[in-house]
Amino acid sequence: MTVSDPVVETVVATIGRSATEIRQGLIGRRGTVDEENPSGETQAEADVWADELLGDRLTGIGGIGQYASEERAAVVDCGDDPATTDAYAVAVDPLDGSSNLTSNNTMGTIFGVYDAALPARGDALVAAGFVLYGPITTMVLATDETVTEYELSGGERTVVERDLTIPAEPVVYGFGGRVPDWPDDFRAYAREIESELKLRYGGALIGDVNQVLTYGGTFGYPALESRPEGKLRLQFEGNPIGYVVERAGGRSSNGTQSLLTVEPDALHDRTPLHVGNDELIDRLEAALA
Numbered sequence: 001m002t003v004s005d006p007v008v009e010t011v012v013a014t015i016g017r018s019a020t021e022i023r024q025g026l027i028g029r030r031g032t033v034d035e036e037n038p039s040g041e042t043q044a045e046a047d048v049w050a051d052e053l054l055g056d057r058l059t060g061i062g063g064i065g066q067y068a069s070e071e072r073a074a075v076v077d078c079g080d081d082p083a084t085t086d087a088y089a090v091a092v093d094p095l096d097g098s099s100n101l102t103s104n105n106t107m108g109t110i111f112g113v114y115d116a117a118l119p120a121r122g123d124a125l126v127a128a129g130f131v132l133y134g135p136i137t138t139m140v141l142a143t144d145e146t147v148t149e150y151e152l153s154g155g156e157r158t159v160v161e162r163d164l165t166i167p168a169e170p171v172v173y174g175f176g177g178r179v180p181d182w183p184d185d186f187r188a189y190a191r192e193i194e195s196e197l198k199l200r201y202g203g204a205l206i207g208d209v210n211q212v213l214t215y216g217g218t219f220g221y222p223a224l225e226s227r228p229e230g231k232l233r234l235q236f237e238g239n240p241i242g243y244v245v246e247r248a249g250g251r252s253s254n255g256t257q258s259l260l261t262v263e264p265d266a267l268h269d270r271t272p273l274h275v276g277n278d279e280l281i282d283r284l285e286a287a288l289a
């Protein structure tokens with residue numbers, strides 16, 4: 001099943017084909033480099049390598065005017081200006097959860113295709129999705145039309161689930177950050193959820209969100225006492241994940257409003273991030289109000 005917009009389809013196909021190579025290329029790239037990314041985090045060799053690989057390929061696609069990545073300070077202009085033409089901008093988190101390379105746990109690649117110049121609001125997304133490097137490599141893709149899950153193998157993208165929706169009955173939850181660093185109102189909400197749902201936390205947003213999409217429930221990386229702005233990045237993580245979960249029938253929130261309506265100030269802005277079944281996100285917002 002292909003996407004009807006040919007530019008979006010080319011982006012998705014390019015990321016799908018690159019995923020097999022990225023997965024293979026992780027071998028021998030589990031160390032860190034002596035550099036920090038624009039968020040001040042130590043880069044893994046694989047972060048830098050995956051960003052270069054995706055950057056080279058995505059900037060060459062006709063109809064793509066900007067490329068931005070969690071691993072680069074500035075937006076790369078690579079075609080017409082998305083602000084004034086119908087070119088799109090692509091933003092990626094080349095490797096999400098790359099600290100999991102050390103322990104050989106799940107990681108992902110996140111992407112968003114924006115019909116606006118970056119940084120942009122999430123409601124300017126025309127498509128977003130992620131690759132999950134689990135026991136098998138899968139992709140979840142959301143467009144205006146639907147959410148689809150694929151298996152990726154040998155450069156092929158095979159549909160495994162059409163019209164993916166979040167199950168109505170929540171089962172799992174995962175919350176990031178250290179408990180003593182959680183604000184009191186979030187901690188009180190978390191205590192309730194802990195007594196209702198089953199804990200799943202793997203340290204890669206993609207792995208944890210995919211469990212929520214599979215079983216129902218919620219994932220949150222809240223505002224912390226030490227970091228009120230949260231940990232995750234709006235353009236590269238919050239917007240695309242919020243878009244996928246909302247398209248799948250759930251909700252996203254920064255604590256007070258949909259992630260897709262947050263006005264960005266800068267490319268590497270962070271945000272508290274909450275996604276999941278709508279009644280859980282309603283409860284979260286009520287708890288933080």
Ligand SMILES: O=P(O)(O)OC[C@H]1O[C@](O)(COP(=O)(O)O)[C@@H](O)[C@@H]1O
Nearest residue numbers: 095096097098099176177203204205
């Ligand atoms: O180590 P912590 O604090 O649990 O943080 C885990 C979170 O950080 C991240 O690893 C950040 O993503 P990156 O690896 O792309 O920087 C998320 O995937 C994950 O949800």
Ligand SMILES: [Mg+2]
Nearest residue numbers: 093095096097
């Ligand atoms: Mg990430």
Ligand SMILES: [Mg+2]
Nearest residue numbers: 093095096097
């Ligand atoms: Mg990353």
